[in-house]
Amino acid sequence: MLNYHDYEKKIFDWLMTKHNADPNFTFTVRQSAGKGSETDYFIGTIKSNYFATSFWTLPVYFPGSSGDCISLILQLSNNGYSYYFEFNQTQDPKDGQNQSALNLIKALKDPLKKEFSFKRPVQENNKMYTMQVASPEKIYGDLEIMISDIDIQLDKILDLTDIAIENEKKNNSAFKAHRVTTDEFELLLDKLNNRLEKHGTTLSTIIADFGNEVTDVYFNMLKRLLNDLELDSNSEKIYFNYDKNKLIFGIGQRYVFNIEDGKFFRLISKNKTLGDAEEFKTEPKAYLTNYPLSQDIDSKYDELLLAAKEILAITNKSGYYKFDKKDFRTMAFGKIDNIGLVPQKSIINYPKNQILYGPPGTGKTYNTINKALSIIEDVDEAKLTAENRSDILARFNEYKEKGQIVFTTFHQSMSYEDFIEGIKPDIEEDEHGNRSIIYEVKDGIFKGIVAEANKLKIIDGSAESDITFEHAWNDLLDAVTNATGKFVLKTLTSKIMVVNEITANGNITVQPDGASQPYVVSFSRLKKLHAVFSDLNKVNNIDKEFRSVIGGMNSTAYWSVLNYINNWIDKHSTLNTKKAHFANPEPYVLIIDEINRGNVSAIFGELITLMEESKRQGGVEALEVTLPYSKEKFSVPNNVYIIGTMNTADRSVEALDTALRRRFAFTEMMPKAELLTGLNIEEINLADVLTTVNNRIKILLDADHQIGHSYLMAVENLQQLANAFNNCILPLLQEYFYHDEEKIAMVLGSGFVQLEGDVENVSTSFAHFDGVDFRYPALKKKFSLTRVDEFTILPALKALMTSV
Numbered sequence: 001m002l003n004y005h006d007y008e009k010k011i012f013d014w015l016m017t018k019h020n021a022d023p024n025f026t027f028t029v030r031q032s033a034g035k036g037s038e039t040d041y042f043i044g045t046i047k048s049n050y051f052a053t054s055f056w057t058l059p060v061y062f063p064g065s066s067g068d069c070i071s072l073i074l075q076l077s078n079n080g081y082s083y084y085f086e087f088n089q090t091q092d093p094k095d096g097q098n099q100s101a102l103n104l105i106k107a108l109k110d111p112l113k114k115e116f117s118f119k120r121p122v123q124e125n126n127k128m129y130t131m132q133v134a135s136p137e138k139i140y141g142d143l144e145i146m147i148s149d150i151d152i153q154l155d156k157i158l159d160l161t162d163i164a165i166e167n168e169k170k171n172n173s174a175f176k177a178h179r180v181t182t183d184e185f186e187l188l189l190d191k192l193n194n195r196l197e198k199h200g201t202t203l204s205t206i207i208a209d210f211g212n213e214v215t216d217v218y219f220n221m222l223k224r225l226l227n228d229l230e231l232d233s234n235s236e237k238i239y240f241n242y243d244k245n246k247l248i249f250g251i252g253q254r255y256v257f258n259i260e261d262g263k264f265f266r267l268i269s270k271n272k273t274l275g276d277a278e279e280f281k282t283e284p285k286a287y288l289t290n291y292p293l294s295q296d297i298d299s300k301y302d303e304l305l306l307a308a309k310e311i312l313a314i315t316n317k318s319g320y321y322k323f324d325k326k327d328f329r330t331m332a333f334g335k336i337d338n339i340g341l342v343p344q345k346s347i348i349n350y351p352k353n354q355i356l357y358g359p360p361g362t363g364k365t366y367n368t369i370n371k372a373l374s375i376i377e378d379v380d381e382a383k384l385t386a387e388n389r390s391d392i393l394a395r396f397n398e399y400k401e402k403g404q405i406v407f408t409t410f411h412q413s414m415s416y417e418d419f420i421e422g423i424k425p426d427i428e429e430d431e432h433g434n435r436s437i438i439y440e441v442k443d444g445i446f447k448g449i450v451a452e453a454n455k456l457k458i459i460d461g462s463a464e465s466d467i468t469f470e471h472a473w474n475d476l477l478d479a480v481t482n483a484t485g486k487f488v489l490k491t492l493t494s495k496i497m498v499v500n501e502i503t504a505n506g507n508i509t510v511q512p513d514g515a516s517q518p519y520v521v522s523f524s525r526l527k528k529l530h531a532v533f534s535d536l537n538k539v540n541n542i543d544k545e546f547r548s549v550i551g552g553m554n555s556t557a558y559w560s561v562l563n564y565i566n567n568w569i570d571k572h573s574t575l576n577t578k579k580a581h582f583a584n585p586e587p588y589v590l591i592i593d594e595i596n597r598g599n600v601s602a603i604f605g606e607l608i609t610l611m612e613e614s615k616r617q618g619g620v621e622a623l624e625v626t627l628p629y630s631k632e633k634f635s636v637p638n639n640v641y642i643i644g645t646m647n648t649a650d651r652s653v654e655a656l657d658t659a660l661r662r663r664f665a666f667t668e669m670m671p672k673a674e675l676l677t678g679l680n681i682e683e684i685n686l687a688d689v690l691t692t693v694n695n696r697i698k699i700l701l702d703a704d705h706q707i708g709h710s711y712l713m714a715v716e717n718l719q720q721l722a723n724a725f726n727n728c729i730l731p732l733l734q735e736y737f738y739h740d741e742e743k744i745a746m747v748l749g750s751g752f753v754q755l756e757g758d759v760e761n762v763s764t765s766f767a768h769f770d771g772v773d774f775r776y777p778a779l780k781k782k783f784s785l786t787r788v789d790e791f792t793i794l795p796a797l798k799a800l801m802t803s804v
Helices: 004-021 096-115 143-171 182-199 203-210 212-228 298-313 326-333 364-377 381-385 389-402 445-453 469-482 523-532 542-550 555-579 600-604 658-663 686-700 718-736 741-748 793-800
Strands: 043-045 050-053 070-077 080-090 128-134 238-243 246-251 254-260 264-269 287-292 353-358 405-409 421-429 435-443 457-460 463-466 487-490 496-502 508-512 519-521 588-593 640-647 665-668 753-755 783-785
Touching (some): 080 096, 203 212, 203 246, 254 298, 389 405, 405 445, 469 508, 487 555, 523 555, 686 718, 686 793, 718 793, 741 753, 741 783
Parallel strands (some): 405 588
Antiparallel strands (some): 487 496, 508 519
């Protein structure tokens, strides 16, 4: 569950999303702040665990008024989140404005009552006339569901209130009430942003100020401590906080391991390690000691761990948990909980997202292979370039077979459904062999490689293994096969579900004990359920929630099998993680050839933001989204690298989506004529030929349309040279200079392009026109392309190298 400030920020972000989609949707934010509320977004207090916003400018004036008589109130408790809409006004108005506000509230009573339930009956005789529209559920564990309910109610309340305001204005034209205008909203946002900028402190800023050396020491020891204490990332016994020049990790009511004032580490210890150590006044006995940031604190770890274990053993929930900073907690635990990471530091800093761009034939796709191997093997590209190309390709293909490298090409028909996920048809067969078409959510290319990258790799001695859904499923099939009698599972209500058989397609059939109707439990559909519901305790309505993921099925049958799978994974994960270490995640590389030929915005969708390094798992601003089809939570891990290629002759860099350009590092790859040095065919120097051709193209077009060196790299004789011009270079120039053979002639010369003869009797070819002599019109010269062969290529190239 979110703390107060994260809850407030989540609601603000949701409202801003609505505003960005519809600029006329506006709301109020806190205009001024006292001590302790400088970084609050809305009116409210952390002490009272509530905050509020409104959607109207509706001033009211009476003793005790807050300024908003119509509000959305949001609350936070130990049990979850809640909200209600409040309509509130004094029944003793002193002027026309307040009287109209009261009239408005009363006029809304019947329309609101017709649409919604009230939290409590309206007390007509109270000093304050108050109505509270109740939410569909009293308390929410899932904030997204609550936001969805608010959205539905808000749309109706906005409409009803706007109508009531206009009706009241007919009675009192001086009544001041309207939806918050865009100008008012912009002013409110400016004040908010200025206040946040002045008083806010971000984790990324603090870490940047401390520097990598200090924060590396701190986070490495902190992760080691979290691992040895076997703490869960959601534990409420601990808290993470930060402030200017401070990072704070605590257990219960005590500091445990901090960076203080940007000057020293502050560690808890069981025994007194320095004379000026600060002793805690309560049991268990422990001390806090400051050490300079330059000091090696590894030797203090055992004392730190001992004291931390003692305070953890007597803690149920930290009193400071409500101040917990989620971004710090996420960074501390990283992507993997309850494990020790085997040190594996890359010697090279690779961009997470990069694009190689340049004209055709400059080796962009060729170089993606080297770059992919460089990332996976952590080897400098220069070293790979010196290796035998066949060896490099063999290793590249091995990584492709393993799924560690994925290669794809973008095109005009590529879609979000192909790249991320989409609903695709499939054929399912029941136990009687009857086949039917079903529609399932299928993973796309990018989601598939992310799933692989997220798998945990366990090191058991020299062996390496994965904890996967497939392992649990195979164990179930083995158990069914080897069972001497009935193999039974338990349902949610502790009844018996019997596993009958394993079908030819590798699925299983189950049926309630004593029933006659068997049900097929599909491997693929169960895997999708497991991806969403790895913890069945969080499922409130199995029929409704299961159907939202895999459609129609027997939910009891699927629950019983999924319960077995989840328990198996939990059990084996616990056994392994207590004894084993996990290797750092292996790098995975996605190569996207011709990335600019697809509609990148449509293909990546909302995930374009998640690709940023800071937004990835474990980043200082880590984000995740809920995918539209599967409803799964999705984020991009740090061990996924994207390498794209872009042909500048096809579309220039400037025309590429701005959001994409901002998130990729671009490496220009231009023709390198020097790579052809020493490649001479007869007396023709190929490097000089390429340079000459490209110099002319740059004058007639631009540098983006040059000819790449790769077309001539493999040429060894005159026939191959002729083929390179006929099949590669000439077709490219025809595309560049479409229907303009004269420019091709200016580039290649008379050996590749011929001038056609003069047109005879032109005076008979055109109509008569008074005052104009069409007998000898100024006709553009006509040229035709000529293919060369091994006999004519040399004279053609000599003509090419001859300049005017």
